Amino acid sequence: MAEYVLETKALGISFGGLKAAQDVNIRIKKNQIYGLIGPNGAGKTTIFNLLTCVYKPTTGTFYLDGEEMKGLSPEKINQKGIARTFQNIRLFNNMTVVRNVMVGLHNLPEYKCTVLESVLRLPRHFKMEKAMRERAKELLRIFGLEEERNSLACNLPYGKQRKLEIARALATKPKILLLDEPAAGMNPHETEDLANTIRFIRDHFDMTILLIEHDMNFVSKLCDELTVLSFGTVLSQGDTKAVLQDPEVINAYIGG
Amino acid sequence: MEAILSTLINGLSLGGIYAMIALGYTMVYGIAKMLNFAHGDIIMIGGYLIYVFMATNNPLLAILLACVGCMILGVAIEKIAYKPLRGASPLAVLITAIGVSYLLQSLAQIIFGSASKMVMVYEFGAVKLLGVTIQVSSLVTLAVTVVVMTALTMFVKYTRLGRAMIAVSEDKSAAQLMGINVNRIITITFAIGSVLAALAGLFYLLKAPSVSNTMGAMPGIKAFTAAVIGGIGSIPGAMLGGILLGVVESISYKITVIAPYTDAIEFSILILILLVRPTGFLGKKRREKV
Amino acid sequence: MRIGKLKVNHYINYVVIGLFTVVMASITLTGGRFNNSLLFLMEKMAISIILAVSLSLVVGFLGELSLGHAGFMCVGAYLGGKVASLLVPVMGNGLLAFVISLLAGCAAAAVCGVIIGIPALRLRGDYLAIVTLAFGEIVKSLFQNTSEETFGGTLGLSTPRYNKYYLFIIAFILVLITLAVVQNFIRSKHGRAMTAIRDNEIAARATGINVTKYKLITFIIPRLLREWRVYCTATATTQCKALSFTITIPLRSWSWWYWAAWAASTALLLPLH
Numbered sequence: 062m063a064e065y066v067l068e069t070k071a072l073g074i075s076f077g078g079l080k081a082a083q084d085v086n087i088r089i090k091k092n093q094i095y096g097l098i099g100p101n102g103a104g105k106t107t108i109f110n111l112l113t114c115v116y117k118p119t120t121g122t123f124y125l126d127g128e129e130m131k132g133l134s135p136e137k138i139n140q141k142g143i144a145r146t147f148q149n150i151r152l153f154n155n156m157t158v159v160r161n162v163m164v165g166l167h168n169l170p171e172y173k174c175t176v177l178e179s180v181l182r183l184p185r186h187f188k189m190e191k192a193m194r195e196r197a198k199e200l201l202r203i204f205g206l207e208e209e210r211n212s213l214a215c216n217l218p219y220g221k222q223r224k225l226e227i228a229r230a231l232a233t234k235p236k237i238l239l240l241d242e243p244a245a246g247m248n249p250h251e252t253e254d255l256a257n258t259i260r261f262i263r264d265h266f267d268m269t270i271l272l273i274e275h276d277m278n279f280v281s282k283l284c285d286e287l288t289v290l291s292f293g294t295v296l297s298q299g300d301t302k303a304v305l306q307d308p309e310v311i312n313a314y315i316g317g
Numbered sequence: 318m319e320a321i322l323s324t325l326i327n328g329l330s331l332g333g334i335y336a337m338i339a340l341g342y343t344m345v346y347g348i349a350k351m352l353n354f355a356h357g358d359i360i361m362i363g364g365y366l367i368y369v370f371m372a373t374n375n376p377l378l379a380i381l382l383a384c385v386g387c388m389i390l391g392v393a394i395e396k397i398a399y400k401p402l403r404g405a406s407p408l409a410v411l412i413t414a415i416g417v418s419y420l421l422q423s424l425a426q427i428i429f430g431s432a433s434k435m436v437m438v439y440e441f442g443a444v445k446l447l448g449v450t451i452q453v454s455s456l457v458t459l460a461v462t463v464v465v466m467t468a469l470t471m472f473v474k475y476t477r478l479g480r481a482m483i484a485v486s487e488d489k490s491a492a493q494l495m496g497i498n499v500n501r502i503i504t505i506t507f508a509i510g511s512v513l514a515a516l517a518g519l520f521y522l523l524k525a526p527s528v529s530n531t532m533g534a535m536p537g538i539k540a541f542t543a544a545v546i547g548g549i550g551s552i553p554g555a556m557l558g559g560i561l562l563g564v565v566e567s568i569s570y571k572i573t574v575i576a577p578y579t580d581a582i583e584f585s586i587l588i589l590i591l592l593v594r595p596t597g598f599l600g601k602k603r604r605e606k607v
Numbered sequence: 608m609r610i611g612k613l614k615v616n617h618y619i620n621y622v623v624i625g626l627f628t629v630v631m632a633s634i635t636l637t638g639g640r641f642n643n644s645l646l647f648l649m650e651k652m653a654i655s656i657i658l659a660v661s662l663s664l665v666v667g668f669l670g671e672l673s674l675g676h677a678g679f680m681c682v683g684a685y686l687g688g689k690v691a692s693l694l695v696p697v698m699g700n701g702l703l704a705f706v707i708s709l710l711a712g713c714a715a716a717a718v719c720g721v722i723i724g725i726p727a728l729r730l731r732g733d734y735l736a737i738v739t740l741a742f743g744e745i746v747k748s749l750f751q752n753t754s755e756e757t758f759g760g761t762l763g764l765s766t767p768r769y770n771k772y773y774l775f776i777i778a779f780i781l782v783l784i785t786l787a788v789v790q791n792f793i794r795s796k797h798g799r800a801m802t803a804i805r806d807n808e809i810a811a812r813a814t815g816i817n818v819t820k821y822k823l824i825t826f827i828i829p830r831l832l833r834e835w836r837v838y839c840t841a842t843a844t845t846q847c848k849a850l851s852f853t854i855t856i857p858l859r860s861w862s863w864w865y866w867a868a869w870a871a872s873t874a875l876l877l878p879l880h
Binding site for chain 2: 737741745747749
């Protein structure tokens with residue numbers, strides 16, 4: 062086990078002349094809740110996209126558990142252990158809640174079942190289906206979604222949709238969970254609830270979490286360490302309290 | 318030398334025809350977001366209309382009436398067959414378009430019979446240019462297509478209506494919210510496309526004076542590929558694709574060894590181009606924001 | 608609706624078609640003979656069902672428009688027919704020759720599917736449609752220009768005709784197999800993966816689904832299955848004409864299948880979920 066679950070080295074990407082992210086160095090230890098903050102357009106989601114291989118970096122690289130992640134496709138990086146949620150919730154809207162989670166279980170070795178086995182309806186298929194359904198129900202129970210498991214994902218209220226997206230991401234058994242603005246559009250009560258959920262995830266699933274957020278209250282209470290991005294570069298890094306008191310950060314982002 | 322020049326002129330005029338048909342496809346795709354597979358058959362209808370109106374013994378009148386006829390037909394098809402499906406899945410629209418295509422071909426067959434008819438629009442004859450014998454019809458085709466394409470480009474760029482069309486092709490709902498009558502724009506698009514198809518029919522008749530009910534199918538498919546090569550939804554792309562295809566076809570025909578494989582060659586080029594530039598030469602690269 | 612542990616919906620197709628096949632087959636096998644128009648009708652039914660089911664896989668589940676069936680079917684039919692015309696003089700016009708040439712045709716279509724599929728699936732929907740269409744035209748052009756001996760040129764290839772009184776039985780057995788393959792595929796985690804891809808490809812990728820693999824599968828399986836349909840037509844009509852595939856295919860084929868697919872797949876997709 063490497064020292065850091067996730068480590069980026071001089072990670073950066075340019076779109077033509079626009080340097081969306083430059084020389085970003087982040088180090089996340091196991092079981093940390095790490096915050097990535099900054100004004101809109103600073104490049105936070107871009108970093109996420111780099112870490113999930115939606116974009117290919119033009120400079121630098123990153124390591125998952127000490128292993129360099131180079132030239133992988135988004136599905137491969139997920140299989141390696143990085144799962145994410147999206148700024149604009151991306152659920153499989155026309156599938157039921159339980160099926161959404163079952164898709165997350167698809168590639169896990171314990172549920173392996175080839176096309177041929179399914180088509181020929183060999184006993185393995187039935188065994189795997191049953192196991193996957195059980196596991197999915199279990200995950201839904203943890204997030205309080207078991208009641209609605211047969212409803213269509215698009216019919217859930219917003220807060221529950223967010224939880225479902227997180228549940229699906231966790232189903233893939235990642236080493237690190239990336240949450241993109243999980244508290245967006247939530248009232249203070251829901252935000253509190255979410256913070257508790259995230260802490261629970263860290264403890265129950267032995268998870269490391271990297272999240273993007275704008276709500277400073279949320280971030281200061283939840284995150285152990287922060288990186289502040291501004292215009293694609295790192296403005297400040299380190300312990301949450303210290304960073305939030307950094308005058309440069311206050312100037313650029315939080316406001317006087 | 319002689320061969321090269323005549324092949325080139327031939328290619329350019331053929332390319333002009335393809336370009337005009339491709340324009341119809343690409344405009345409808347860009348603005349109404351659908352692939353109108355019946356477009357090729359409007360060419361055929363145009364041809365038949367010319368045949369019918371030649372009874373007046375006035376070629377220009379026949380052409381004019383044919384254009385008007387096709388325009389009415391195009392608009393009618395849009396109102397009856399495509400408009401009700403505006404929000405439907407692309408598959409439903411595709412099936413309808415194929416249905417319309419079928420309908421037109423069958424109607425033509427019922428009315429005119431399945432044998433092809435001779436239509437001599439105008440005997441242009443040949444002319445000697447730089448020591449090469451060239452069909453005047455090719456030159457006329459070339460000239461007219463250039464004029465049409467220039468006019469269309471200027472129309473789209475400089476007139477209010479043209480800009481409205483571009484707006485609708487970019488974002489239909491936003492255009493509507495800005496007060497643009499989207500229905501009218503779509504109707505006009507189909508009208509223009511149909512007139513272009515009618516003209517294409519005319520030029521085919523100048524080349525080979527016969528109409529049959531399947532004469533529109535192959536040119537339709539080829540022009541569609543031309544539109545895709547150039548980038549579907551892009552007007553200059555359609556022109557580029559059309560001319561490219563016409564020249565390639567003309568050259569291929571001239572080389573007797575590979576002449577029978579002309580169709581195969583054209584479509585292979587399409588595949589090759591798409592492999593290198595997946596959205597065609599001038600097509601828009603649509604990036605989905607993650 | 609459930610009977611015990613089984614969902615009736617899932618199995619009703621098999622029951623209905625199976626019953627039909629058994630009844631008709633037993634009549635034939637005990638000496639009864641149907642007239643030509645009935646045979647033709649049954650063959651057409653079987654063919655339509657196979658086509659509709661396999662099409663529903665491509666179009667319904669992957670949401671892509673594929674216009675290029677012509678090309679692959681053409682290749683399969685010609686190759687299968689050629690193999691048949693080579694085997695029959697040697698093996699006699701029996702079941703074994705039929706099955707071998709059927710498999711040959713399928714293999715040919717599947718191989719073409721892979722060759723075209725891998726580059727073509729990188730393209731967006733409309734462009735994929737046009738590439739498959741172009742492929743179809745290329746294939747037609749190539750086959751039409753061959754000599755008399757190889758593939759019959761413009762007149763088409765003459766293929767041996769399987770015993771027409773038994774052909775429809777085989778056709779219906781193939782229908783049952785097709786149904787089983789497609790339904791089992793869809794009602795499994797693989798079917799879920801495909802629905803996920805159709806719903807939100809980016810999310811599917813982020814959840815680890817191997818998108819390319821599934822796109823390729825949906826590209827190939829229907830082509831394979833359709834080969835059966837094609838093969839039955841070829842043997843039923845004695846001649847595998849390039850013409851019957853080309854002029855009719857670009858023009859007729861789309862409408863014919865989509866009509867069949869539309870009607871049938873709507874009916875099928877409901878229980879298929």
